[in-house]
Each structure stands twice: as structure tokens, then as C-alpha cells.
Amino acid sequence: MNKEYDVIVAGGGIAGLTCAAFLCRQGHRTLLLEKGDSTGGLVKTFYHKGFAFDAGIRAFENSGIIFPMIKRLGLELQFLPNTVTIGFGSTWMRFDHEDGVGAYCAMLSTLFPKNKPEIRLIEGEIRKVINYMDVLYGIDNPLFLEKPKPEYLLKTLLPWLLKYQVNIKKVSRLDEPVRDYLHRFTKNDALIDMLTQHFFDETPTFFALSYFGQYNDYSYPTGGTAALPDALTCFVTEHSGTIMTQASVSGVNEQSHEITTAQGVKFCYKKLVWAADQKQLYRALKPTQNTRADKHRDLIERSHGCNSILAIFMGVDLEPSHFASPLGPHAFYTPSTEGLSTLSDWRDAASDSEAELLEWVSQYLDRTTFEISCPALRDPSLAPKGKTGITVSTLMDIDLVRHLSQPDLYDSLKRRCTQKITSVLDALVPGLAEKSIFSLCSTPLTIERETGNTDGAITGWAFTNTPIPAEHRFQKIARSVLTPLSDIYQCGQWTFSPSGVPISVLTGKLTADAVHKDLKKR
Numbered sequence: 001m002n003k004e005y006d007v008i009v010a011g012g013g014i015a016g017l018t019c020a021a022f023l024c025r026q027g028h029r030t031l032l033l034e035k036g037d038s039t040g041g042l043v044k045t046f047y048h049k050g051f052a053f054d055a056g057i058r059a060f061e062n063s064g065i066i067f068p069m070i071k072r073l074g075l076e077l078q079f080l081p082n083t084v085t086i087g088f089g090s091t092w093m094r095f096d097h098e099d100g101v102g103a104y105c106a107m108l109s110t111l112f113p114k115n116k117p118e119i120r121l122i123e124g125e126i127r128k129v130i131n132y133m134d135v136l137y138g139i140d141n142p143l144f145l146e147k148p149k150p151e152y153l154l155k156t157l158l159p160w161l162l163k164y165q166v167n168i169k170k171v172s173r174l175d176e177p178v179r180d181y182l183h184r185f186t187k188n189d190a191l192i193d194m195l196t197q198h199f200f201d202e203t204p205t206f207f208a209l210s211y212f213g214q215y216n217d218y219s220y221p222t223g224g225t226a227a228l229p230d231a232l233t234c235f236v237t238e239h240s241g242t243i244m245t246q247a248s249v250s251g252v253n254e255q256s257h258e259i260t261t262a263q264g265v266k267f268c269y270k271k272l273v274w275a276a277d278q279k280q281l282y283r284a285l286k287p288t289q290n291t292r293a294d295k296h297r298d299l300i301e302r303s304h305g306c307n308s309i310l311a312i313f314m315g316v317d318l319e320p321s322h323f324a325s326p327l328g329p330h331a332f333y334t335p336s337t338e339g340l341s342t343l344s345d346w347r348d349a350a351s352d353s354e355a356e357l358l359e360w361v362s363q364y365l366d367r368t369t370f371e372i373s374c375p376a377l378r379d380p381s382l383a384p385k386g387k388t389g390i391t392v393s394t395l396m397d398i399d400l401v402r403h404l405s406q407p408d409l410y411d412s413l414k415r416r417c418t419q420k421i422t423s424v425l426d427a428l429v430p431g432l433a434e435k436s437i438f439s440l441c442s443t444p445l446t447i448e449r450e451t452g453n454t455d456g457a458i459t460g461w462a463f464t465n466t467p468i469p470a471e472h473r474f475q476k477i478a479r480s481v482l483t484p485l486s487d488i489y490q491c492g493q494w495t496f497s498p499s500g501v502p503i504s505v506l507t508g509k510l511t512a513d514a515v516h517k518d519l520k521k522r
Helices: 014-025 068-075 100-111 113-136 151-170 178-182 187-194 207-216 225-240 278-284 290-302 344-350 354-367 398-403 405-426 444-451 476-479 499-521
Strands: 004-009 030-033 043-049 051-055 079-081 083-086 093-096 220-223 240-244 247-251 257-262 266-274 308-316 330-334 370-373 388-394 436-442 488-490
Touching: 004 014, 004 499, 014 030, 014 068, 014 225, 014 499, 051 308, 051 388, 068 225, 068 354, 068 370, 068 499, 083 100, 083 436, 093 100, 100 113, 100 207, 113 151, 113 187, 113 207, 151 388, 151 444, 151 476, 178 207, 207 220, 225 240, 266 405, 266 499, 278 290, 278 488, 308 444, 344 354, 344 398, 354 398, 370 405, 388 398, 388 405, 398 444, 476 488, 476 499, 488 499
Parallel strands: 004 030, 004 266, 030 240, 083 330, 266 488
Antiparallel strands: 043 051, 079 220, 083 093, 247 257, 257 266, 308 388, 308 436, 330 370, 370 388
């Protein structure tokens, strides 16, 4: 095997694959190293007993990025509609393209009739933020355009750039944690819980409130979410790129431009792109005299990943039609309007006994918000005929799971969560518990082990870090791919905050462009 490459990309998630695809397209000798058995990272579909489950994200938000990237690379993918429904207790609504925000706020008003005036004010704030973000995502991201025509530049791109400059400043001023921001409009913590408890701790206002506009932007690829990384993987190999799986990087030598895998194999590079967990980069890095790098290493080591999730994957002997109402293909469901703010900190329960802590988990699951996905309602081929696969997930603190990580306690935690979530689903789809064929439980520790992500994080750095060890200004996103290390770049969820699949794709393309520009200079 060739041991010298123009570019080595460490990490085969969606960002690393995007970066490698564009580098190969530009003719650079590219090697992609992935620690796992396959590429995709948190964008992955797995099969169990004939049922398909999406292990990471449940659907794609285009955000003016995903579809333009697919088009630019010429990938052949078919996308299906992905309707989102939201439920609180027995009250449900479906987001549609007419006025999902209005219907959502009307539902909140029926649940909290004393807070109708406050909900109207909050609705105004949601619409305001959505309008800002609609401008940002209003056209296909120009980064993926190839030789646009002059007419497009004058009539579409230039006016958009002017609006972008105005709106990006407005968005940047809305970086206050969303719970604090909503407290300006209402003192009802339960109402705020319903609006925010499915977001990460201290999520910025612009990110959280704009999400209510993103529900109509979801799409689902035929064959499951893995269809996109699979297509990118094929593109890389078909364009003379090399992909090695089960090849984690254990050593990086900045001076000699050399990396070493866990198997002891050495590769040389002109440019290295780190598209994996950033703590692993600085732990693998050989000692340097680089003061900036040492300072950034210290910041990264004391920083935490964002919230992780607990997920249950169920195979059920029921037709997909049983789940069409009220759930639909993609739902967010909160069993009670009591809200998580009424629950004490789990550490208080942990000081009593393991039994008390497990009871706290039950109370948490009674109040939390679940994301529920039914792949077969989008693509019937993703489950055996007459049967349905269901994925149910919720945010969960990895420190709580670590506290219960002793084998017996860990098994008790997973059993408790599986039983409680099954009962929640059975109330929505009567007979589900009786017809359950199997249940698999994944915890934040599962995600940490399988992906290598610090703290089992699913979208990079926690918003609670001060400072966040990543660029967070949209105006500076092009600089987010740079590192204090010579000829080493970065992309992916740890690169820019807030993150997600569109940002991972965008930083992957930005990195590929920056590397290509530097290599051309040589």
C-alpha cells in the first residue's frame, strides 16, 4: 500500500467523507482512516433481525447545504417526505408547510390557557428567528456552486449576500441561553420546559427557536440515513481515494508529517485533516514547542462534550399503519406537561441509594421529551413485511450512566429504561408491549464506545463550556477549519458550534477548499 499521500483524513463520519470526496474530485491522493468497522459515524443505519434502525440522526435537515452538496458531487440518492408530529400527553399536532408554528402555539395555548398572551409573544419571537434563519438558508449555499452564470450572480447571489450580512448580525445577538431568553416572556417553567427540554443545556436562542422552522426541512433517504455516507464512500473509492476501516490514529508527528495507526502502520502526509474527536488529536500529538497548540490542548482537555442520548430500538409484530396516528414517521412526544424543572438533580438521589437513583430515572422518563422514529412508515423495505421497527430516544447525562456503570447496576438501568419507554409507547399504540419482538438499549456509554466521541456527544462541544473550544461566529466559519498546528486542519462537529450534519458537511467542504488552495501553492 502507498504510504505517502497528499492528504490524510482522520475520521470517516459525514464531515470526513465530504472532505475526502471533494479532495478526490480535485485529484489529490487521499487516504481516509476510520476507527470503526464502517464509515458514517453518527449517520448510520444498522439491521437487527431484518429491521433497519438509524443509529444516529433520524432524518436530514437540508439547510441549503445537504442537497447542494449531493448535486455538486453527482450522487444518486432518492429522498422521501419526513412529516414531523409533536405531542404533549393526549394532545397532538402535525407540522405542515402552511403554518406549523401557528398550530404548535395554538396547541400550547390549550395546554396552558392562563398563559395565552405570553405564548403569543413567544410565537412572535419564534417567527422572528425563523425569518432570520430563512434568509441564511434561503438559497443553496454558494460554496457548492460551480461556475455560476453572471445572471445568477447579479439577481440571486448578490441580493442574498446583502440580506445575509444584515441577518447574520441579528442572529449573532441571540446567543443567550434559550431558557433565560424565554423567561423574559413567561415565568411558567413548565411552559418553558415544553418549548426547550429536548434541546441541549444552554442551547443558544437562535438555534433553539429556529428549530421550529426546520421541522419542515427534514427529508429521509430511501434505504435509511446511511444511504448518504454510503454514497460518499463509493464516490471516494471510485475517484481513486483509499479508505481504511478499523484504523484508529494513535500518533501524530507534526514535524515529520507522519501519523501512526493503532496497528503500528505509519503514513506520511502533506496535509492532515482531523475529522474525529479533537481530544484524540491532541492526545495522539507528539510533544511540540508550539505554545498556541499547548494552550488549545489545555482548553480542550478541560472541556466537555454536549449532551448524549439513551435510545431504545424495538421490533414490533404490528403493521406500520398502527403507528401512522398519532405518531407518524417522526415525532417528538412529551408524556406529561409537568416538566423536567420539577425534578431534583439526579446527584441528590444518588446520595441516597442505587434504588433511589433508579426511581429518579423513572421519574425523569415520565417527564422528558422523546424523539420517536418509524423508518418503515417512510420506506416499507426497512422492516419485515407486516412488522415495524421503532426507535425512541431522549437526552441523558453520561455522568448519571457512569455512576451506574457497574455491570449489575448498568443492566438494571437498561431494563428500567426499556420497561418505562415501552409502557409510554404502549399508551400511544395499544398492544405494542404484547407484540414486542425484541428491544435493544443504547446508552451514552454505547455512543462513546462506538464512535470515540468525548462524553458520548452527538453534536460536538457542550454550550456550558466557558469558553467553547470552537469557533461560534457565523462570520468566521471559514476560519474554524484552521488549527494552531502546521499543515493540520479540522472539520466536523467539534469544529464549529452549534453543530449538526449540515455544519459538518459545510466544514468538510471548507476544509477541502482550504487544503486544495494550499496544495496548489506548492
